[in-house]
Amino acid sequence: MTQKTPVDLPDFIPYLLNLAAEETSLEFKEYYKSKFGLLRTEWRVIFHLGTYGDMLAKDICSRGNLHKTKVSRAVSALEKRRFLTRTQLLSDRRHEVLHLTRQGVCAFEDLQSAAGIYSRKLADKFGDEELDMLRVLLKSMIRMKGG
Amino acid sequence: MTQKTPVDLPDFIPYLLNLAAEETSLEFKEYYKSKFGLLRTEWRVIFHLGTYGDMLAKDICSRGNLHKTKVSRAVSALEKRRFLTRTQLLSDRRHEVLHLTRQGVCAFEDLQSAAGIYSRKLADKFGDEELDMLRVLLKSMIRMKGG
DNA sequence: TATTGTTATACTCTATAACTATA
DNA sequence: TATAGTTATAGAGTATAACAATA
Numbered sequence: 001m002t003q004k005t006p007v008d009l010p011d012f013i014p015y016l017l018n019l020a021a022e023e024t025s026l027e028f029k030e031y032y033k034s035k036f037g038l039l040r041t042e043w044r045v046i047f048h049l050g051t052y053g054d055m056l057a058k059d060i061c062s063r064g065n066l067h068k069t070k071v072s073r074a075v076s077a078l079e080k081r082r083f084l085t086r087t088q089l090l091s092d093r094r095h096e097v098l099h100l101t102r103q104g105v106c107a108f109e110d111l112q113s114a115a116g117i118y119s120r121k122l123a124d125k126f127g128d129e130e131l132d133m134l135r136v137l138l139k140s141m142i143r144m145k146g147g
Numbered sequence: 148m149t150q151k152t153p154v155d156l157p158d159f160i161p162y163l164l165n166l167a168a169e170e171t172s173l174e175f176k177e178y179y180k181s182k183f184g185l186l187r188t189e190w191r192v193i194f195h196l197g198t199y200g201d202m203l204a205k206d207i208c209s210r211g212n213l214h215k216t217k218v219s220r221a222v223s224a225l226e227k228r229r230f231l232t233r234t235q236l237l238s239d240r241r242h243e244v245l246h247l248t249r250q251g252v253c254a255f256e257d258l259q260s261a262a263g264i265y266s267r268k269l270a271d272k273f274g275d276e277e278l279d280m281l282r283v284l285l286k287s288m289i290r291m292k293g294g
Numbered sequence: 295t296a297t298t299g300t301t302a303t304a305c306t307c308t309a310t311a312a313c314t315a316t317a
Numbered sequence: 318t319a320t321a322g323t324t325a326t327a328g329a330g331t332a333t334a335a336c337a338a339t340a
Binding site: 013024065112113119126135139 | 165167211244266
């Protein structure tokens, strides 16, 4: 099965990665969308605040490799829907500290738990070692760039 | 590194798959887009015709697990831009045989070669065995559904 | 001038329903 | 009724440029 020329699409890594990403994202996405009405970037913003605590939009950008326009829109939507609050810093009024509300924390904890359940399901199906190897491979394929 | 609760986003498989898919698709996508002005589904249609020969839209749908609306639009765009021709079958006028033009074949061969080069680059970087295992894992994650 | 964040815009991708034509 | 394919539409994701406010 080693890759030789010509390439067969069903063995082409980018193709398989796309399908697998779609497939594995779908279940979790359905969950956070139907239960909380969240979009992908919104869930990621909640994740960052829930895991690492209050921070600025630019910190989420750098930690999550997300472009500032994505984070800006997500934060704005999350604030409107009371998942987080923004507090302007007096020391530098360009900065706003983002903070999960009670509802935001609830959503985070619920989603954390759902992600855990999903991860265990994957581990049961594919094996811990296999998934660890998968993580290593995927991480080394990811060149961070902030989009 | 075995997955335990709580889940850390940077270790969450769907997240990693998304990033890796984006990352590995990007280079190849840039190629077929800038060189031939193709979109993803258009390239996949060309791939099917180039690899397996003339067929109907519905065959591409089933072989490539693509929804008929996606294929319909891709075929229409490819015909307009002279990458393929359509010939209605007299035996059943709902059917149109899709056939790559000379230009379509050229694009296919060029893209095949580019995909081969890219695959070998991946293999050099990550190893044939690792990539074979990756393929097996990804394939078993993919439940075909035709979207 | 550089940084933080917002707004506007356009393109790509996905998903579904409603439709035509043919069988 | 079922199948092949088209069209319309909306939502989601991505990318970039231009902008305002602040430092």
